[in-house]
Amino acid sequence: MGFGAPVAAQPEGDAAIYAQRHFERGAELYREARFEEALAAFRRSHGLFPSPNSMLFVGRSLRELGRNAEAVEAFEAAVLEARLRAVDEPRYRDTEAAAEAERDALSDQVGFVVLERGEGGLESGVRVEGRAISPERFGLPIPVTPGEVAIAVGDAAPQRVRVSAGEELRVPLRAVPEPAAPSLAVAPSGGGEVWLVASGVAGGVALVGVAFALALTVAADARFSDLQARCEGFCPPAEAGAIAEGRDLELAGILTGVGAAVIGAGAVVLLIIGLASGEPSLADGRVEF
Structure with missing residues (x-):
């Protein structure tokens, strides 16, 4: 899929108009291989007016930057957004198919952790590799960079697990207290x-x-x-x-x-x-x- 209009700028007013401009700017930067700047532009566009197309190019920019775990996450978000929007706007079916294919192409280059509620029903303040994880994502595969992965709950010291490329590891959450001040x-x-x-x-x-x-x-x-x-x-x-x-x-x-x-x-x-x-x-x- 190439660059297309991310939004239909009709009743939404200024937000949609500026989202379109940021998307077009991101497209220019992407073609110039200025991927870090393109990523920022696509994210601004999506923040102003969520669109499956802008999220698709967030994923592509992350992939070009070598941030594959985050790219897989963005492609998955684009798949879900496009699937919902395609019910009323069939043109997003192509976006869904493209995001799904590009997500799957990276799946064997990343690992996955599946967070399970552990002691005390821990739900809030969970971070995986520094990324905030909402409770709704517990039980679902979360892409991570292969190797040692830090999983933190609140202000506690992080749990550390090792995940290989293509592996899916289930991780029961637990709060590991910070080490006491040494006596x-x-x-x-x-x-x-x-x-x-x-x-x-x-x-x-x-x-x-x-x-x-x-x-x-x-x-x-x-x-x-x-x-x-x-x-x-x-x-x-x-x-x-x-x-x-x-x-x-x-x-x-x-x-x-x-x-x-x-x-x-x-x-x-x-x-x-x-x-x-x-x-x-x-x-x-x-x-x-």
């Missing part, structure tokens, strides 16, 4: 455990250092007590080596104690880092597909 629970990660182990090792070294410092201090005190007992207030030059040894023990005890204190402080820091380095783990928040 964050701090749990030590692998990195946190390393810090905790390091703090334990440092703490152990610090304890050993403190014990060694105490031992050196006790040894130094014992040496000085022995010298005091032997020298009775004055030590001869012969005891200079013993005095130096006592001082060395005392200094070593002090330095060891200071080192142990530093290591102990480091152990505390490592412990704090280890406890704070737990990473948030996501609880719940899974999406049902």
Whole structure:
């Protein structure tokens, strides 16, 4: 079927006149292969005054744009419109036949889903691939692009199904709730455990250092007590080596104690880092597909 008058512009007035103009503009754009613009013009024409011919060319424009599922839907709408109008206007029988043939030619290149009322009698706000689906279309094949198809009910997360070309898949509708905001629970990660182990090792070294410092201090005190007992207030030059040894023990005890204190402080820091380095783990928040 070629381009024909979409409407009989008699009693309907301005709407029919402007619908005719948009149709003619769409025809020019279609012949120039400017299919996106032609689609918009044919849709404007059909919106002003519904006509099987303008809907037929909506389908043809969609087909040329590679949007086959939408094209099949438009051809089906053109078939139904033409069938009703042909009762009183026989000229639309050709439109019906053309739309039916072009719809069938694309049928093996698209998939179909048949929506079934599911839990709670869900009916409103249903979308298939982003297209709004009225309850009247439940139980009837709805063309879709082959592959993964998103079916959404209201504001819920979409159901996702896979449909092959030429396949007709029945899909019970259900509202899949949006995933809850993830709750964050701090749990030590692998990195946190390393810090905790390091703090334990440092703490152990610090304890050993403190014990060694105490031992050196006790040894130094014992040496000085022995010298005091032997020298009775004055030590001869012969005891200079013993005095130096006592001082060395005392200094070593002090330095060891200071080192142990530093290591102990480091152990505390490592412990704090280890406890704070737990990473948030996501609880719940899974999406049902």
